[in-house]
Amino acid sequence: MASDFFQRGRANIGAALVAAALALSANVAISGPKHGIAMYGDPALPPDFVSLPYANPAAPTGGKIVTGEVGSFDSLNPHIQKGRVPWQLRFIAYESLMGRSWDEPFTLYGLLAESIETDEDRSWAEFTLRPEARFSDGSPVTVEDVMWSYETLGTIGHGRYHGLWKNIASMEQTGERSVKFTFAEPNRELALIVGMRPILKKAQWDEVEFDRSGLDVIPISSAPYVIDDFQAGRFVSLKRNPDYWGADIPFRRGTNVLDEIRLEFFGDGTAQFEAFKAGELNSNREFNAEKWATQYDFPSVERGDVVKSLIPNRRPSGMTGFVMNTRKPLFSDWRVRDAMLHAFNFEYINDTITGGRQSRIGSYFSNSYLGMEDGAASGRVAEMLAPFADTLLPGALDGYALPVSDGSERNRAGLRAAIAQMEAAGYTLQDGVMTGPDGPVSFEILLRQGSTEERAIANIFVQALDRMGITATIEVVESAQYKERTTAFDFDMTWYRFGLSLSPGNEQRRYFGSENAAVEGQRNWAGVEDPAVDAMIDTMLNSTSREDFIAAVRAMDRALMAGRYFLPTYVFTEGRIAHDKRLKYPTTFPIYGDWIGWQPDVWWWEEG
Template sequence: MTVQTGRIARAVSLAAGLIAAAQIASAEPQHGIAMYGDPALPPDFVSLPYANPDAPTGGQIVTAEVGSFDSLNPFILKGSVPWQLRFFLGESFMGRSIDEPFSLYGVLAESIETGPNREWVEFTLREGAAFSDGSPVTIEDVMWSYETLGTEGHGRYRGFWEKVESMEQTGERSVRINFNVEDQELALIAGLRPILKKAQWDGLDFAESTTDVIPITSAPYVIDDFEPGRYVSLRRNPDYWGKDVPFRRGTNNLDEIRLEFFGDETAAFEAFKVGEVNATREFNVVRWDTRYDFPAVQSGDVVKEVLPHGRPSGMTGFAMNTRRPHLADWRVRDALIHVFNFEFINETMTGGAQPRITSFWSNSPLGMSDEAASGRVAEFLAPFADDLLPGTLDAYSLPVSDGTERNRAGIRAALSQLEAAGWTVQDGTLKNAEGEPFQLEILLDQGGLEFQSIIDLYRESLQRIGITPTITVADSAQFKERTDAYDYDMVYYRRGVSLSPGNEQYVYFGSENADTPGGRNLMGVKSPAVDAMIGRLLTSATQDDFVSAVQALDRLLTTGRYVIPIYQWNVSRIAQVKELKHPDYIPVWGDWPGWQPDVWWYEED
């Protein structure tokens, strides 16, 4: 079944405009907050527009996850944690609507209030908010959580804490956070910090916990069973305190969310075919068209859906580690991009059906143009002109091959760039002036069979220019350990981006934390221009300046030749048993955290 509605087109159009910039309101408690202007839903909204407040409760969703895990604490750096847990276990003052570019509505918070320039934010805790063990959530828990996450938690929480000047309790159920920098997004980020129970961690080392301690939170689900590396079962808390909060109505309808772990994609798909798993996502159009014809699909017991969305493409591909001396040269990275024969690979893998990612924000109005920079984009980049790479101010697009396996033009361009960088083919091997061969280790996660197949094709192309790469396929724990230590030349890379990029861009691409272990800047980007564009988008007073700042950032990242992009997914392909249902209304973000399993329900015909 393919869902196509006028509603989606209108939502995408709204996202394309972002939201008309407006003077930021202040000094009055509100039910929600938006990055610009006002949130779309009124104070008396009944439920999120993509949730069904009358949905029945019960049943389960079982998904197949490729890989393993050795920790159940998603709020710290240590260990390999199922990525979903920070969404299932984390509950915060505010919740994000995935039907708007960046709007938040109260969950733990009864209200939110900001200063005239968002130099502070104050939250009032809802009366009756409680942890899953029945104990009340207090402002003491809140303040402990902010400080602990900011000093001992995962890196995603630390950047925010560094921008906090002070924090004070202002009432029995209220707390105010004062900021030390001008940054209009901080008030929103503050609303998304998970709140943990302080008393649980008395005498325990928060940063070192793995599966020995499961964090107690106030969220709708609790972990009630697990086996390390095999499965995690989350059960809906029947006594959940917030079931009547408008943001929560029609959500968290399933009694169980179960994550089953498999060694590779083939085993995961077979589990879906035989009914051990009842919902799956497919990212390859050829497999979607050819493998989903098993008896349960033919009988209608399994339903296939193609769902639209209005998200930017983000970046999926293979990141090059600029911390390595030979990959610090942009000409070498440019050569490796030319060698990657996308058109041939795409035809082999998908029948040519999936378009290529062209930049980090492609498929959205925030994406860079392939023409020369102009207007405010050019103006923002001008102070850095002497240090910008070719294509940043001029026209730039990824190389396009003739589709044949040999890719002669791409190989010639690559060899030319490599020679300029001091590398030539000597006796069939690419070497530098000292006669040292070019080393290239490509690190992959063992669960990604499709990406291993892509790299196998890429290896054949690399051998044409005298490079014999080492391809290392690591299990989940080893992959995380090595990526945390930036121990690779090239690595599989996936970075989702939003229609409202903000402080997280420093985490993804900022210089300051580029060498911090466990960071998310896998390429090692250290660029004053990139840092400046992130700062500019955070302080833009108008929509036009914000869009231009993101487009300028997109140009810097794309022309930096940090990643070899592969194909994008402009629709989502999902399949599930017929008893799993969701509202017809599809949010702007489509199939994204906050939609499945959040607003789904189980109902037998």
């Protein structure tokens, strides 16, 4: 915590000391309101900072960015469970009390709120709104709007908001522009998370069913951009609000200067890429290293009108690949999951799909200091895992690494290991057919329509499974059905990509917590139910030292990797963006690289 004090009516030094002692005994903060808050230590930027370190405070306004997405949408409300919504709206079209700097592991600075105050234990947090904060219709953002937003989102909003609401013991207005949240349990991260919920205008929803709104209501927000035009399933256009209230506050200075953000939607990745080549889009992210190296040679690139930018990052890889649903009998056995990993010939897949140019995810926190270390667990990591030694799967304590094939299509050694594991799990190979108690082994790989590369990977995997007597079928469904089925965990195996930060916390319960294994709509698609993982999440949330926090993350990473829930694919250590040469960005990159809050936030348009 910072050390400056707000002294109130001190008559003499003795009186001040008495007041401080009383404050401590009552568990009251004595450091006063702050401009920001960090998970550990102090925020890197001082109260009088000019702008975020990766923003250009002199960036001019104007221009537009047009990007493409595969899929469709039938709602403009990203805060409810119902409907398909362009994912960007949640971040571009709404604001919260605090905003995150992506150049620090987990630090927030004042946005709608001018300050935050909390106690040493972070058992409560109090925010004071900026007097100038306004919605796009010109009305002020009030404490009533804040309190209504938290309660509404926490009760009938999207499931992602419910966990925080359950952990708020009380919420009260403490001043004309101040609101205080008191937490129901020890959890140091809650003081930060509570500052990150979107704030909506209460009056707009007085006679509207919030949890059923779709395209009929364009939500009013306080953000720099407002939805200007859209066509269901085709495009959304957001225009910069010239009267945006916060353009000159430090957190916003030099950001959100493009006049228009346009999101175009396509049936598949091929159509999207062709639209980019034709100039219908002016920025395109590329995830395939082979395609980046060999197919970005069209005329506008050769002329220099489109440039290729590589954006480095030091963020955790998260997980990208096929997830196995452990709620299904077949994948409830870790040995079957291990067999799938041996059959999943990544080296051959990588050579076929990317020309061998892409490295593989080795852990949930690859590419960062939070990732598990090679070899056996040691030090604090070993101590934290020791109480669960009897239930941890092989590899968690003594070291685990993904199988590596010889790179050939046949992958004979890998398939032999896979068959051996299936047999250890009680299955037998009879006349070329893998058979279990319920007959021949078969399962379905669920994919979203338009998933071109994922289907190519699945096809190679299916052929390998066929050679070991397992029948896997690929089921491709349109976006609405895919969302419905994954929300209800109605799949055997499917493609899943999620990112992780340098400050993992409460969201890990949504990804991996036992409490969410059976809760539809949560992100624990694998159905992880592991007491060691639950304990490591609890330890992360209540660690008071950085050392214990890192050890808990690494221990959780070990338990998850040994759980063999995913067939991991590529790790992205740098972002690849091809874009119109007039779209510019600062050359100082945040540690998260090309991440939420970077494009289009700090980009600008420059002619010439």
